[in-house]
Amino acid sequence: MSTIDALQWRYATKKMNGEKVSQDKVDQIIAAARLAPTSSGLQPFKVIVVTNPELKAKIQEVAYGQTQITDSSHLLIFAAWDKYTEERIRSVFARTNAERGLPESATADYLQRLLGIFGAQTEEQNFQHAARQAYIAFGVAITEAALLKVDATPMEGFETDKLDALLGLRERGLRSVTLLPLGYRDEAGDWLVNLKKVRTPLEDFVIRID
């Protein structure tokens, strides 16, 4: 299936049937998210996987009762670094250089510039930057799920502070950004499945400036 066909097939599933997604497919979706590009290769986010029904029920309570959370097979939570610290950034550069067999000096100038840029911004600005990187991976994961014919519902509608508290994310230096329940559509119970997919007309979506 082409990406275009997969993206046409996918939709923000409103009702899932509880069927389990194979571990192999979940692994591929996570692998795709992990390979997504990020600013300076920092990957300033993590993917949290929840399958426990009781925990999903508690998450649903801070996500306006959306049933896909409990009817999903796996709930992915994209959570970004709450702040950029020198330690976090240095550790990414150290690992990258080590794996590439390069000395630390290979990236020393670049690293200093990067520390300067993030150091000049507020913690909140840096979190917003980290969150944007998580969104790239979110887009990649959504695409991969569709290619694997796994349904997924991209969600921003939840109480981030309450979810962070429920999962202890702040203690891990993370803040939740988006949710992605994975599962399979319940066609009979889903009001959206048969509605036409509507997008901005191509001629309005694209601007050619030359």
Next chain:
Amino acid sequence: MSTIDALQWRYATKKMNGEKVSQDKVDQIIAAARLAPTSSGLQPFKVIVVTNPELKAKIQEVAYGQTQITDSSHLLIFAAWDKYTEERIRSVFARTNAERGLPESATADYLQRLLGIFGAQTEEQNFQHAARQAYIAFGVAITEAALLKVDATPMEGFETDKLDALLGLRERGLRSVTLLPLGYRDEAGDWLVNLKKVRTPLEDFVIRID
């Protein structure tokens, strides 16, 4: 090629060879971005396509001289709505309902709630939200380019205000968010192409909470 293989193959190309990407492939990359999911289906961004060499040279000047901009075949610019206005949001809902053959009343409550949410936020908060939606499509477009074996360099490093002024984006109610030059790698001239791709180890990237 699987998505995983494609994402392993791709990298932030540092040197492009000037070869032209076929219109068919560019169209598929844009089509994928257009199909990306967005919050409430608003698609609060556009993709700008630049191929003119003189204009690319001017853009390069506000993008720290990055050579991929001039050596690319097509430069895509993801630009988000500068603000959420009632008119913009109503227009998306009107089009969606019209294409689905639904009366406006079908989404009236949802629309009111949405207008309330965005109305309670600052213009800057709403722009940040729009920008995040553009990042989802950015991730989708990067994935599709890799699957088509088209090289692409995701870029945040440019002077957004200067680029907006150069392209007249603010007059169109847009603010530039990211760049994506498309083209083909110049293996001989690219210092990054043979370096190992490094990612956060899987066991650190994923957190299982159950």
